[in-house]
Amino acid sequence: MSAAATQPAVQTSKRGTAVNWQSSEMLALRKKRYAADRRLQAYGMLAIFFALGFLVVLIGTLTFTGYRAFTQSMVTIDIDFSSAEINRENPMESNWRTIFRKAVIDDVGELSRSEERDYFSMFTSSAPFLIRDQIIADPSILDGRASFTVPMSDPIDQLAKGLVDTDLPENQRRVNDKQIELFNKLEAKGAISQPFNWGLFFNSDSRFPELAGLAGAISGSFWLLLVCFLISFPVGIAAAIYLEEFAPKNRFTDLIEININNLAAVPSVVFGLLGLAVFLGWFGLPRSAPLVGGMVLALMTLPTLIIVTRASLKSVPSSIKEAALGVGASKHETILHHILPLSMPTIMTGTIIGLAQALGETAPLLLIGMNAFITSPPSGVLEASTALPTQIYIWADSPERGFVARTSAAILVLLGFLVLMNSIAIFLRQRFERRW
């Protein structure tokens, strides 16, 4: 500006009239143009803040409701096996319920019958079996005393986490006064602890929140994605190669292309109905199986994958193709030796993003019954199982208080997997991206 001001500020246009760049109209016009620049930038920043704000709110609320599910109130019980009534020949056959109850009664002293019932319900109902399973795994525990740490039941877990309002009248809360008193007693003894809730990752689903975990859902999702990948990756690449490199350009291939683009926009629930009708109805494949879920998700992922692969094949410069053809490479050699390897990073990125999308897909899985209540992780693709999103759906529907936090925790776990997969995609893109 200052440099221009010292120069003669008049230039001659082609028509011969002088343009006065410093005139007040010119200055005002330029000022307006700069203002428009700044406004556009401001709109963009506003949009970013808006989007980020929503993300923060989402993650914030999830974390706020879900963080408590990452710890679980446990109680440590001492059992003296020398005095317990154990069937030494076959520990399996002992009355573990009695043994457990005797051991916990020892901790607090004499109780009336109804108080006993209240007391026992403070521990997870499967506590005796948890102890039994530990002993079967290691029978040497039976010599002498041993201590076991078992989860407390959901209402007591809520109490331990400070979520029960003890000022409410007794009949309006799920924990009665006696239970609070007993809890305080146990806490005074140091028997209560709040360790990290490994059960959330290593247990399968359960009707009891304190025992419910995501192991079944995680392994179900793993099998789903494996099936989805094994089907959609080769089929998608083969289809894309054919359409991009071999197919003649005519009406018929145009029609195929339009339909592939349309398929990419079909709502996922429609694919679920298709899976229900075709895979379960006609083929008679097992209900709730990851195989069927994976096949449905593969159908959903295929159009995206074909579109991504075609785009990346197209982005390999024709000079490379010509170079290969120029030395006499045949079509398949040109494609397999040069074009495909060069587009692989992009294809991998697209595949991972497609799989991440499939991982979060819920509706089609609901239709083929992957929202069943299943208490053991699937060991293969034909066994009934749930998946992460359907597990969230099931838990969100459950009335127990403990499932509220667990639903949020499961969403965080699912988001964690999505972030992980997308990071891998970004890493691959930056590591292998080739600029021409």
Place this chain on the structure above:
Amino acid sequence: MLTDTAIETKLSSMTNQPSIKMRGEKVDVFYGEKQALFGVDLNVPEQQVMALIGPSGCGKSTFLRCLNRMNDTIDICKVLGNITLDGEDIYDPKIDVVELRARVGMVFQKPNPFPKSIYENIAYGPRIHGLTKSKAELDEVVESSLRKAAIWEEVKDRLQEPGTGLSGGQQQRLCIARAIAVSPEVILMDEPCSALDPIATAKVEELIDELRVNFTIVIVTHSMQQAARVSQRTAMFHLGNLVEEGPTDKMFTNPDNKLTQDYITGRFG
């Protein structure tokens, strides 16, 4: 003009001049509706360098790409007429395109080495065609190709480094070596120096002159001086027609056609 060339061809064969390696007769090329070449008759003499010159869009590259059927990659491109290699019609449906492209190699305008090692760039052609039996033999082909392309001394210590890491001129010589490695009979060059600086250009031109001993070369160029320096015969194209063809000396000193004269002297183009 046609009769001129025919007589010349006859004359050259009588006076023990190089025989005809490739022959184009009435070559028409269409890109969809648009016709790019109009009845071109042009013969490529063996073991000589033929330069194709003419203003942009005149069809010289199109003709060059017809000679190894590189136009096949363009869906809408249609070639009519007759092109032969050693008397064999290369557009015959029975012809093997892979063999044709092995016999008629090509060097492109922009250096386009494969994004692989220097060694792999050269070894790729011989390997897919099964020209070598052992690793030692392949090594030998790689070395001799790089030597013929006058780049061996510069790259012999870094054969495993990527070919794309070389300078532009080196990349183009690498591409020439890659073409040579398949032992073609004809090498087509599509403005091989247009992306190179003067020093690299000089090296490539020197190389073209040496290669003439073993190969038949057809080169498309925008540079009049280059055509004059490297070629023995020159063909002038204009608007899809072959204007004139003859020995380079004559073309540049005493062309028959006014159009050629104007183009060479820089009055248009």
